[in-house]
Amino acid sequence: MIKVLICEPSYLVRKGLISVLNELKGGIDIKETASTDDIIETIGDTAPNIFIINTSISSILNMEQLLKDSNDEIEVVSVFNSPLNLDSSNTQISIFDSKSTLLNKLGEIIKSIDIHNEQETASEELSDREKDVLREIALGKTNKEIATNLYISTHTVISHRKNITRKLGIKTVSGLTVYSILNQIISVEDIS
Amino acid sequence: MLITAEMKMADLIHMDFQLLAVIQRIGIPLGFREKSIDEVCIENNVNTDFFLQLANVFHDADYFPKEKFLVFKAEWFIGFLRRTHQCYLDHKIPEINEKIVSLVDEIKDSSANYELIKNFFTDYMRELSVHIGLEEKTVFPYISALSECINQGKKTDDFIQNFEEYGIDIYLDEHSDIEEKLFDLKNILIKYLAPPTDNCKYNSLLYEIFRLETDLQIHSKIEEKILIPKVRQMEQEIKNF
Incomplete structure (x- = not known):
């Protein structure tokens, strides 16, 4: 499923974008926010494929900083409050754009993500390495301990954790423990 | 509309x-x-x-008219939030727990798995009541004391005695996310647990969890986006006393 996060102060523009996106393709998961409050958490929680943000907001943010923690590739689309040249790229849209322009630009982006996703879905299962990390998490180990036990850096542990949470849809340690027992990655005796 | x-x-x-x-x-x-x-x-x-x-x-x-909300009295919010807490602790949470317990009782062969869910939810109930307890016993009395100070135009004895050192930031440091576990529980039930034959019961459990989750989201939004900014305003105001 394609996930889109819209960060746009104008209610009208936000709803307009949602209506265009819904016409392009059914089943897009769209989250919206009017302001940059908690934007880092929101990006982390939603893990969007496409991040649509108004330039009046993105210009005052450090976008690189904002996106550096998300290891997945995020396609950033900028919304301009002014008209754009005809040769503007697909990742630049204007509030003056016609319906057909918007459908074309956003449609191209969605198409490229769809192709990318198809190649990825095969790997939605946990990898062996991720299972190793999950076992350690379920046993209540800290990131540092996991890193030592598996001979990897804590940074790698954190990135494995993110992928595990994204693939399983489980965020908390106790939730991951329940999953591990249900799937025989650890047994009840291991934790008692 | x-x-x-x-x-x-x-x-x-x-x-x-x-x-x-x-x-x-x-x-x-x-x-x-x-x-x-x-x-x-x-x-x-x-x-x-x-x-x-x-x-x-x-x-x-x-x-979500944040500005409109900020003019309302803090006590009104506290009354509303207190009754909400009561509703969670006395009704919503016990109802979900009952449904889980009754599922465990009915399923004999895979009951070990349901036992896990039961323990998971027991942990959650403990966490939630700690979270609510902190708000009821410390944060709400603190806010009431603040607004009493503002009413009287000076720091009251109660405030000086009990809350001189306290601040809303201390609460924010201690306060934990109570929605994540519910989110996990939902996903475990939908994706990873083999459902029992009585789907109706299973569905109604899920339905209750979804409803509680939505309710909690609005509840946290009111606390975080209105009550806390409001308290910050009040804290500023009494600094000058």
């Missing part, structure tokens, strides 16, 4: 029965006859505008 003061209270519930929760938590009893929202609110000493804003927030996820 925007909810307005001249609408009949009974029609409001026909339109969106989830608003029963708002009506109950703001302290209004049922039995409305043909009275309008405004009439019912006046009768029950509830500020009509406060009720309208809350009802609209619960009815429409896009509606």
Whole structure:
């Protein structure tokens, strides 16, 4: 499923974008926010494929900083409050754009993500390495301990954790423990 | 649709029965006859505008008039939030727990798995009551003391004795996310647990969890986006006393 996060102060523009996106393709998961409050958490929680943000907001943010923690590739689309040249790229849209322009630009982006996703879905299962990390998490180990036990850096542990949470849809340690027992990655005796 | 003061209270519930929760938590009893929202609110000493804003927030996820909310009295929010807590602890949480326990009892062969879910939820209940306890015993009394100071135009003895060292930031450091575990539970039930033959019971458990989750989201939004900024305002105000 394609996930889109819209960060746009104008209610009208936000709803307009949602209506265009819904016409392009059914089943897009769209989250919206009017302001940059908690934007880092929101990006982390939603893990969007496409991040649509108004330039009046993105210009005052450090976008690189904002996106550096998300290891997945995020396609950033900028919304301009002014008209754009005809040769503007697909990742630049204007509030003056016609319906057909918007459908074309956003449609191209969605198409490229769809192709990318198809190649990825095969790997939605946990990898062996991720299972190793999950076992350690379920046993209540800290990131540092996991890193030592598996001979990897804590940074790698954190990135494995993110992928595990994204693939399983489980965020908390106790939730991951329940999953591990249900799937025989650890047994009840291991934790008692 | 925007909810307005001249609408009949009974029609409001026909339109969106989830608003029963708002009506109950703001302290209004049922039995409305043909009275309008405004009439019912006046009768029950509830500020009509406060009720309208809350009802609209619960009815429409896009509606959140932060500025309008900030002018309402902190005590009104505390009353509302307290009743919400009570509703969680006395009804919603026990109901979900009962459903889990009854599922465990019914399933004999895979009951070990359900035992896990039961323990998971027991942990959650403990976490939630700690979270709520902290708000009820420390944060709300602190806010009441703050507003008493503002009313009297000076720092009251109660405030100096109990809260001189306290601040809303201390609370924010201690306070934990209570929605994540619920989110996990939902996913474990939907994706990873083999369902029992009695799907109806299983579904109704999931349904209750979804409803509690939505409710908690609005609840946290009111706490984080309105109550806390409001407290910061009050903290600024008494600095000058």
